Amino acid sequence: MENMPASWKLLLMLLLVLTASCGRVHAETLAPSPKPLASVPALSADMRKVAVLKSQNSTQNVQLLNPVNLSLECSLTADHNNLPNISAFWSQDGREIPDSRLTVALENQQYHLQRLFYISGEEMLGSYSCVFENGVRADFILATPPFGEVRDKPVVSYVRDFVVLPCKMEEAKPKPLSWRWFRGNKTHKEQISEQPERFQIHSEERKSKLKVINLTHEDAGVYYCGAVYAIGTTMNPIELKVITYQEPLKPFIGILIEVVLLVAVIFLCEKRRSKKNTSKGNEENVDQNNIKLQEEEKGAEEGSSMRQRKV
Amino acid sequence: MPPAAATNLAHKPPDGGWGWAVVVAAFISIGFSYAFPKSLTIYFKEIQEYFSVSYSEIAWLSSVMLASMYAGGPVSSILVNRYGSRPVVMLGGLMVSAAMVLSSFGTTIIHLYLCVGVIGGFGLAFNLQPALTIIGTYFQAKRPLANGLAMTGSPVFLSILAPLNQFLFDSYGWRGSFLILGSVVFNCCVAGALMRPVSNQKPKGCLPPSNEAVDQGAVADAGPQTADSDPEEGQHEGKGQTQNSKLVDLTLFKHRGFLIYLVGNVVMFFGFFAPVVFLAPYAKHQGIDEYSAAFLLTIFALVDMFIRPFTGFLGNTRRIRPKIQYFFSFAVSYNGICHLLFPLASGYQGLVVYAVFFGVGFGMVSALLFEVLMDLVGAPRFSSAVGLVTIIECGPVLLGPPISGALVDTFGEYKYLYSTCGVLMLTPGIFFFVMHYFNYKKLEDEQKQKAAGEMRRPEETVELKSNNEANK
Numbered sequence: 077m078e079n080m081p082a083s084w085k086l087l088l089m090l091l092l093v094l095t096a097s098c099g100r101v102h103a104e105t106l107a108p109s110p111k112p113l114a115s116v117p118a119l120s121a122d123m124r125k126v127a128v129l130k131s132q133n134s135t136q137n138v139q140l141l142n143p144v145n146l147s148l149e150c151s152l153t154a155d156h157n158n159l160p161n162i163s164a165f166w167s168q169d170g171r172e173i174p175d176s177r178l179t180v181a182l183e184n185q186q187y188h189l190q191r192l193f194y195i196s197g198e199e200m201l202g203s204y205s206c207v208f209e210n211g212v213r214a215d216f217i218l219a220t221p222p223f224g225e226v227r228d229k230p231v232v233s234y235v236r237d238f239v240v241l242p243c244k245m246e247e248a249k250p251k252p253l254s255w256r257w258f259r260g261n262k263t264h265k266e267q268i269s270e271q272p273e274r275f276q277i278h279s280e281e282r283k284s285k286l287k288v289i290n291l292t293h294e295d296a297g298v299y300y301c302g303a304v305y306a307i308g309t310t311m312n313p314i315e316l317k318v319i320t321y322q323e324p325l326k327p328f329i330g331i332l333i334e335v336v337l338l339v340a341v342i343f344l345c346e347k348r349r350s351k352k353n354t355s356k357g358n359e360e361n362v363d364q365n366n367i368k369l370q371e372e373e374k375g376a377e378e379g380s381s382m383r384q385r386k387v
Numbered sequence: 388m389p390p391a392a393a394t395n396l397a398h399k400p401p402d403g404g405w406g407w408a409v410v411v412a413a414f415i416s417i418g419f420s421y422a423f424p425k426s427l428t429i430y431f432k433e434i435q436e437y438f439s440v441s442y443s444e445i446a447w448l449s450s451v452m453l454a455s456m457y458a459g460g461p462v463s464s465i466l467v468n469r470y471g472s473r474p475v476v477m478l479g480g481l482m483v484s485a486a487m488v489l490s491s492f493g494t495t496i497i498h499l500y501l502c503v504g505v506i507g508g509f510g511l512a513f514n515l516q517p518a519l520t521i522i523g524t525y526f527q528a529k530r531p532l533a534n535g536l537a538m539t540g541s542p543v544f545l546s547i548l549a550p551l552n553q554f555l556f557d558s559y560g561w562r563g564s565f566l567i568l569g570s571v572v573f574n575c576c577v578a579g580a581l582m583r584p585v586s587n588q589k590p591k592g593c594l595p596p597s598n599e600a601v602d603q604g605a606v607a608d609a610g611p612q613t614a615d616s617d618p619e620e621g622q623h624e625g626k627g628q629t630q631n632s633k634l635v636d637l638t639l640f641k642h643r644g645f646l647i648y649l650v651g652n653v654v655m656f657f658g659f660f661a662p663v664v665f666l667a668p669y670a671k672h673q674g675i676d677e678y679s680a681a682f683l684l685t686i687f688a689l690v691d692m693f694i695r696p697f698t699g700f701l702g703n704t705r706r707i708r709p710k711i712q713y714f715f716s717f718a719v720s721y722n723g724i725c726h727l728l729f730p731l732a733s734g735y736q737g738l739v740v741y742a743v744f745f746g747v748g749f750g751m752v753s754a755l756l757f758e759v760l761m762d763l764v765g766a767p768r769f770s771s772a773v774g775l776v777t778i779i780e781c782g783p784v785l786l787g788p789p790i791s792g793a794l795v796d797t798f799g800e801y802k803y804l805y806s807t808c809g810v811l812m813l814t815p816g817i818f819f820f821v822m823h824y825f826n827y828k829k830l831e832d833e834q835k836q837k838a839a840g841e842m843r844r845p846e847e848t849v850e851l852k853s854n855n856e857a858n859k
Contacts, residue, residue, distance in 0.1 A: 229557045230557075231433075231560070232557075232558065232559055232560035232563070233560055234560070234562060234563075237562070239437075240436045240437055240439070242436050285436070319559070319563070321563075323559065323563060324559045324562075324563030324564070324566045324567050325566070327567050327570070328566050328567050328569065328570045329570075330570075331567070331570035331571060331573065331574075332570050332573060335570070335573045335574055335576055335577055338574075338577045338580070339576055339577055339580045342577070342580040342581060343580060346583060
């Protein structure tokens, strides 16, 4: 550099200044023009859900697996009033989120409302709504993947027997990370741990089975199979009913008795008839034997007809 | 003109009276035999979970039961030939009942295979054959109607057993349900009790007195043969009926009509049941929801239920009865055409139309299936015939649905399955038409020869008599 003549240095410096200024111009054109909204820019959202509203409310189910930055957006199409501004707010599980009330300006015949939520855990799941001044709202229901078939009838098993409670997450839905089983009611659930003599849990990727061994009446109740995802657990209730062998025994014996009675009646009827007939038949036999003798005396025709019958 | 193998029975079939009670009994037996294995499929899912087995292993239960039912045919025939229908049916009822009760305590799937599958299957075989046989002994003139009515047992019982099984399952789980089903199926013994051997029958007692005069006349006609109304004598008559067959009548394989029936039926059975099995899956494949698909089967069963007695009635009419083999050929061909045209059906309406038409075809063939066999071989040999037929049909019946399933899996499309079934039904149908045309012709020739032969003998005796008198 020290050996360069002064003119070269000047040229180099000019070049440097030029490139620097070009870079700055590029940087300026690349930078996004900030939107005229008060919320965080949508760039940092991992997931975006949009509801387009006109005059009716809308509901959307959002399936979540992991913690996520979720951007929820509502676009209300302006009606004939064409107000320049309307107010709107966000609510979570029916309660208004504090400091979420905004005034939305009319843009391209639409009122556009957007908010970024960070859903970190199961307690953040639920129903989120954007509510506009004129009453129109959009609901977003955030939940883990639901179970397809929910069994409404209880599983029935017997005392001292075992039962296998199955649970399945369909192919179409995402695979859970793991499976857990619970017992209890809606408010308080207790996790079931594997005890070799009482409970056995066998889980595959999409299926899980709880085997309850050596059943007693206390084992009856609702069991919950939980498909565990990073963000939360989906519960599937299965009711178990435990009965003793005496329960089906009653209809069994009832029907057995009915069969025995019917068979007895039929046979008795038949015996009585044949007794009547043997006594009557003896009288008839005497008559018929007389007729027989008379007929045999008639000859050839009788013989040929007897031959036909014997064939 | 009825074929030569008519009633070679030692008595005149009553064609009424207690016969209708026997039809009710046969209705019950046939109903249980066909509907019971099908209705057990409701329990399969839970049993599969309980024993931790795969779906194909549990499906084997149905196959074992069906195979036992068909394999038990010849055994059943032998027993019926020796002891008559009643003891065999009661034994069968006892067997199925015991099988279900034992299986309700089962600890492995093999236990179920043996109890429900083998013993249960045999028990049902002991119900089916005798029920069909006894109709042949009680009816001649009204036999197609009686057969049609008795075969109606199958769809009726299926319609009753399916919801009953669902209810039992929801209330008692599979073990309790099997126990209760054991007692339900024990009602086969009631059916057996009703199957009074026909020569025992005298018209009084439990029947209203108005029948007396009519049946007295019938009794007097058969007077010389059944002079003693002693029940023991009646049983001897029962044994004597099938005097030409000790065990199983293998001479049937030389019988022209029997061979025609056998060959046609073996081909037909490959494609007979598969369309029923795949109707609901095909509907779901077309995008129809589960309830509407199930409703298709209900429509099919309802149509089947009403068509069977109606077909029996038609078969009895004066025009059709002599040529009832043609009626059967028509029924089989109609099924074939139905299946061939099925791929043209589109949408749910098309499926409903198909279900109705198929129901008609299925009902017609079922109602006539055993009637035509009786018509061909005659009532005394029917027991052996049906035993032989069922054991030979065992193959197609068992192989049909899995082969069809394989067809569906290979092509991914159901229409090839239905086209194949259509061909498998249409070919025997045409075969029957052609062969029976020749068979009827031959039978007519034989009848003429026989009649000519008999004409000569009275003439000879008249000549002899006149010679004797001349000589005197």
